[in-house]
Amino acid sequence: DTEVTQTPKHLVMGMTNKKSLKCEQHMGHRAMYWYKQKAKKPPELMFVYSYEKLSINESVPSRFSPECPNSSLLNLHLHALQPEDSALYLCASSQALRETQYFGPGTRLLVL
Amino acid sequence: EDQVTQSPEALRLQEGESSSLNCSYTVSGLRGLFWYRQDPGKGPEFLFTLYSAGEEKEKERLKATLTKKESFLHITAPKPEDSATYLCAVRSSTITQGGSEKLVFGKGMKLTVNP
Numbered sequence: 484d485t486e487v488t489q490t491p492k493h494l495v496m497g498m499t500n501k502k503s504l505k506c507e508q509h510m511g512h513r514a515m516y517w518y519k520q521k522a523k524k525p526p527e528l529m530f531v532y533s534y535e536k537l538s539i540n541e542s543v544p545s546r547f548s549p550e551c552p553n554s555s556l557l558n559l560h561l562h563a564l565q566p567e568d569s570a571l572y573l574c575a576s577s578q579a580l581r582e583t584q585y586f587g588p589g590t591r592l593l594v595l
Numbered sequence: 596e597d598q599v600t601q602s603p604e605a606l607r608l609q610e611g612e613s614s615s616l617n618c619s620y621t622v623s624g625l626r627g628l629f630w631y632r633q634d635p636g637k638g639p640e641f642l643f644t645l646y647s648a649g650e651e652k653e654k655e656r657l658k659a660t661l662t663k664k665e666s667f668l669h670i671t672a673p674k675p676e677d678s679a680t681y682l683c684a685v686r687s688s689t690i691t692q693g694g695s696e697k698l699v700f701g702k703g704m705k706l707t708v709n710p
Contacts, residue, residue, distance in 0.1 A: 487638075525682060525700035526639070538695045573638050580695050581626060581686065586638035 486510075487587035489574050495593045498564060504590045506557040506574030514538075514580045515557040517549060518573040520589070526573055532557060533580050564594045598622050598690070601683050601701035608708050611672045616704050618683030619665040626686040626696060628666050630659050633680045633703070642668075642681075673708045680705045 487508045496502050506515065514533045518526035531539035532551040546568075548560040557574055571591055575584040602617045620628070627646050631639035643652045645661040652659050656677065658669040668681060683701040690697050 489638075523703075525684075525703055528697060531695060533695065539692050539697065541692070571636065571638075575638075583627075583629060583641060583644045584698060585641055586631070589636070589638045591636060 487574055487576055487585055489572075489587040489590050491590060492588065493591045493593075495595065496561065496564065497595055498566075500564075501560070501562045503561065504559040504572055504574075504592075506559075506576075506587055507555055508576040508585075508587075509555060510576065510578075510585070511554075512576035512578050512585075513554060514577045514582070515551065516575040516577075516584060517557065517559050518575065518586075520571040520573055522570075526586075530559075531580070538580065561592075564592075566594050568592065569594045598687075598699050599683060599685055599701040601681075601704045603704060604702065605705045606707070608670075608673055608706070610674055610708055610710050613669070613671045613673070615670070616668040616681055616706070617665060618668070618701055620685050621664075622685055622687035622690060622699070624688030626688055628661055629684045629686070629698070630666070630668055631682040631684065633682055635680075639682055670706070673706075675708045675710050678706055678708045 490505045517529040520526045529543045530549040535551045550558040571589045573589045574587040577584045600619045630642040633639045643659040648663045656671045680703045682703045684698045
């Protein structure tokens, strides 16, 4: 089973809202990732957690705040987003940092 | 300079018309080359991982090969359901941040297979 789940599938929010994206995997993977993907572009890495500790932070604006409550869950808290933040947000996980990454279905975010 | 280049950017095939997609890379210290398939509005679906030159892997109508400079994704007798964007990504010991190796993606190749 190589399933990564993400909720919600779609999200529309205003620029003053606070929302959270959730990601879950039950494969025993110890590394989890957040990517942002704009239309017709490849995924761009945002954050990497390894053993529940932040490993890579790609200088993402502070309006994006990641959280890894345990080895199976990864959240992305959103606050005061801009319209240009509208994109497909992808979660991925891997057995370890150097292993194959498996992606979830994504959350389509629209910021109005 | 792009470290991972995919060509062509888009490809249209007739059903049953075999072809190959190319992914060339300029990174050193390759730690893995990955192929993914992505349907519109969905997350990338893992296809193959290749680690060393000469390695080949197959899955149904797809076969991935690797040399020291590039990888090919061969599609044999494609069907309309093979239509998708195919992403190539590499991991290298020289592309790191925070002590961790990063995955570098190509821009993708949109494949359309007409019935």
